[in-house]
Amino acid sequence: MSIKRIVILLVLLGTAVFAFTTNAQQALAATNWTAKYYNNQNLSGSPVITVTESNLDHDWGDGAPHQNINIDSFSAEWTRNEYFAPGTYRFIATMDDGMRVFVDNNPVIDVWYDSQVHTVTADVYLNGGNHDIRVEYYEAGGKAVARLSWALVSGASTLWRAEYFNNTSLAGNPSVIRDEGQINYNWAGSPVSGISADMFSVRWTANVPVDAGVYRFTATADDGVRLWVNNQLVIDQWREQTATSYTADVSVTGGTVPVRMEYYENGGTAVAALTWSRISGAAPPPAAPQPPTISQWRGEYYNNRDLAGSPVAVRDDSAIDFVWGSSSPIPNVVNSDHFSVRWTQTVNLPAGQYTFTANADDGVRLWVNGQQIINAWTIHNVQPFYGTISLPGGPVEIRMEYFEYSGLAEARLTWSSTSGSSSPTTPSQPTGTGVPTTATMSGAAHLTVRSGPSLDSEAVGYLSNGQSVTLLGRDAFTIWIKVREADGTEGWSSGRYLNANAPLANLPILNE
Incomplete structure (x- = not known):
């Protein structure tokens, strides 16, 4: 074998080894998070540490994420690129305190405020392929928890036959016919080449495979929309309107169900979207119609x-x-x-x-x-x-x-x-009367006290579970309450965790 052939063979083998290593590294990267931790609550400046984590599943309790990170008043950002098969996914976020979740830079969960540990979910439709996931989190004080997971809640997308018309009444022959993977549009101009930006209409049809059960269909439109499921008209809102969502609960026996959605756009913003999810199990056998005792x-x-x-x-x-x-x-x-x-x-x-x-x-x-x-x-x-x-x-x-x-x-x-007799109306009131003077903090291990009635205000102290405070006033919405601790420290805390001796709404409003 000539030296030239040997060199070519070695180059090809090296390229193959490099390609295999790169693909393996990419596959590994797709299963890990890149985590950045900051010693402040707003992700500002350069991160103190950057690490790779296999899961976003943290319960630090009263501890710190890392020896170089504060126990309280820290923040973190996790990023990841993940492959998703087409379908609707439920993102499940658990946090104490604030968290934001972004998919392809679109916010899907936003609970950026002091809170005790709780869980928030959001259902998001994703096209098949890779998607960028970003999670932002901050810890104010007390316990620290940050978790995120997701699960497929409905199968791969149905292929829709879409017919576009250059009029608002679906009249004549369609100007454009194409297949689409979903109905989820917020058009800023023409929906497709050959169709006007205004004064157009669309008809989508598909046979949707579903299991037996009761399904909630949600149609969102600006302007008009009509929806048929199993050849029955279940939503009829054929009029000019701002983007509005309408729902209909439909029982199906399982199998393939014909679905048709019609839409028209008059002018301005153009929005058309359709989603559905099963809300209960197998549909019961049909019952004899009964007159309703109460309307909807x-x-x-x-x-x-x-x-x-x-x-x-x-x-x-x-x-x-x-x-x-x-x-x-x-x-x-x-x-x-x-x-x-x-x-x-x-x-x-x-x-x-x-x-x-x-x-x-x-x-x-x-x-x-x-x-x-x-x-x-x-x-x-x-x-x-x-x-x-x-x-x-x-x-x-x-x-x-x-x-x-x-x-x-x-x-x-x-x-x-x-x-059966008549008596005057008795308005309901929250428990207690008069202006409250004291309250006890409950329902959380710690509660932040801030210099003003805002999450942007500086933390000046913390209340412990069972601690009593003197009440000084409230904001206009009774969300923030001004308190005085036993040592004379004054500040603002969330009224949700203050059990007072009279309604908090009876406190004077303080403009600070």
């Missing part, structure tokens, strides 16, 4: 705590009986925290005196027959609130408003007739 509640869901602006989702709820825990009421549409809901309905009730009971974590207000009988619009753990009212009989309008601040979320409403 119209639920309007907002991604803020004060019912401001337009709802992000509008749906019919059969009852106000929700224990969401740390999950979202409508995953991937409504926030897990910092959301609000308004339910309305007209109910036929016989004449008599009624007691209404609203169980809520956090704030709740209730109007019956035009009168407000419950007003507990504050941050608190789950507890019942009561209101009584005499009704003349006949149709009665009921409106319940609710907001969730953070942590666990629960909203339930029931009522009962207490007598």
Whole structure:
């Protein structure tokens, strides 16, 4: 063999060895996190240490992540590039204190505030391929926990036949026909070459394989949308509107189910999305139709705590009986925290005196027959609130408003007739009257005291479980309470963990 051939062979072998090593290194890297730790709470400056971690599953307790990292007041960032088969994934984040999760630089979980250990989930559809995962975390004080995992909750994407029309009524022959892996669009211009940026419509059709059960379909649109499942029209919102989500619960016997979604865009923003998930097991056998004893509640869901602006989702709820825990009421549409809901309905009730009971974590207000009988619009753990009212009989309008601040979320409403006679309305009040003077910290090992009513304010101390403080005032939303410790230290802490001798909402508002 000539020297030239030997050299070529050695080069080829070296290239093959290098390629094998590189691929092996890439496969290994895909299973590990790159972790950066900082001795501050805001990921600023250069990291103190950078390490590789196989799992993001930490419970440091009262300790530190590393000998060179603070026990408290530290932050961390984890990054990873991971391959995902196409489908919807549930990201599960557990933290104490704050955490943010990004997928391909899009935020999917954002709980960037002091908190005790709790879990938040988010469902995200991912196309098949590699995706960048980034997690940001900070620890203020006390216990420190940071965990993230994910699981596939629905199978690979269905192939949709998409027909695009250059009109808003799906009239004539489509201008463009193509196959698409999902319906999840927020178009800034033309949806596809050959279609106008405004005044267009689309029809998507697919045969979707599903197991037997009850499925919740969520269609989001700006402007009009219609949805058929198993050849039944289940959503019909064919009108101009801002981006709004609508849901429909559908029972299927399993197998392949035909699904059709129609959409039109008039002008401005163009949004079209469709998701679904199974919410219960096998569908029961069909029952004989029964006349409903009570109509549906119209639920309007907002991604803020004060019912401001337009709802992000509008749906019919059969009852106000929700224990969401740390999950979202409508995953991937409504926030897990910092959301609000308004339910309305007209109910036929016989004449008599009624007691209404609203169980809520956090704030709740209730109007019956035009009168407000419950007003507990504050941050608190789950507890019942009561209101009584005499009704003349006949149709009665009921409106319940609710907001969730953070942590666990629960909203339930029931009522009962207490007598057949008339009596004045008795508004509900949180336990106790007067202005509170002292409180005991409970529900956490430690609670941060800050120089101002904001997470951006400097930490000036910590309260221990069972510690008593003097109450000085509150912010406008009763989220932050100004306290004085026994040694004279004054600062602001979260009202969620302060058990006072009277309602915190009765404290004077301090503008600081």
